[in-house]
Amino acid sequence: MKGSCLCGGVRFEIEKAVGPFELCHCHRCRKVSGSAFSAGLGVMTKDFRLIEGGELISTYEAPILREPPPYRNFFCRRCGSPVPNPKPDSTWFEVPSGSLDDDPELKADKHIFVEFRAPWFEIADNLPQYDLNALRKLRSAGNDQKAQSKLRSTRDPD
Ligand SMILES: [Zn+2]
Ligand SMILES: [Zn+2]
Numbered sequence: 001m002k003g004s005c006l007c008g009g010v011r012f013e014i015e016k017a018v019g020p021f022e023l024c025h026c027h028r029c030r031k032v033s034g035s036a037f038s039a040g041l042g043v044m045t046k047d048f049r050l051i052e053g054g055e056l057i058s059t060y061e062a063p064i065l066r067e068p069p070p071y072r073n074f075f076c077r078r079c080g081s082p083v084p085n086p087k088p089d090s091t092w093f094e095v096p097s098g099s100l101d102d103d104p105e106l107k108a109d110k111h112i113f114v115e116f117r118a119p120w121f122e123i124a125d126n127l128p129q130y131d132l133n134a135l136r137k138l139r140s141a142g143n144d145q146k147a148q149s150k151l152r153s154t155r156d157p158d
Pocket of ligand 2: 024025026027028029030113
């Protein structure tokens with residue numbers, strides 16, 4: 001499947017998505033998306049390929065609140081759209097789902113960091129909702145790719 005930023009300068013390709021597919025309501029994801037949450041889709045790094053626009057990608061690293069890795073945002077510096085990390089240093093990472101041009105054939109599977117939810121937004125679907133503690137439990141059980149990658153997400157609000 002293909003993906004791109006708003007101006008089309010950054011283009012990438014993904015063989016297949018593996019999930020998880022999380023809707024993060026943390027305050028940092030709300031700032032970065034300018035919306036109620038950011039949608040992050042998990043892919044294996046080996047399945048990702050940047051086609052063009054690497055020179056347009058800038059990074060902002062937010063100050064660490066608790067422990068590394070820092071929260072990082074990758075974006076096209078021409079149009080400001082969030083884009084994937086062009087060179088992930090892990091076997092698994094998350095792609096901003098709004099940048100996809102094709103159907104990833106996975107649906108969002110949970111809301112996370114719901115304790116930070118915007119007061120103006122009502123979660124009206126039946127997806128499971130995780131706060132920080134519930135999420136820690138889920139990940140220590142190691143039953144999803146995010147847990148198996150042994151890495152905390154760069155989208156976590158730390
Ligand atoms: Zn762009
Ligand atoms: Zn977040």
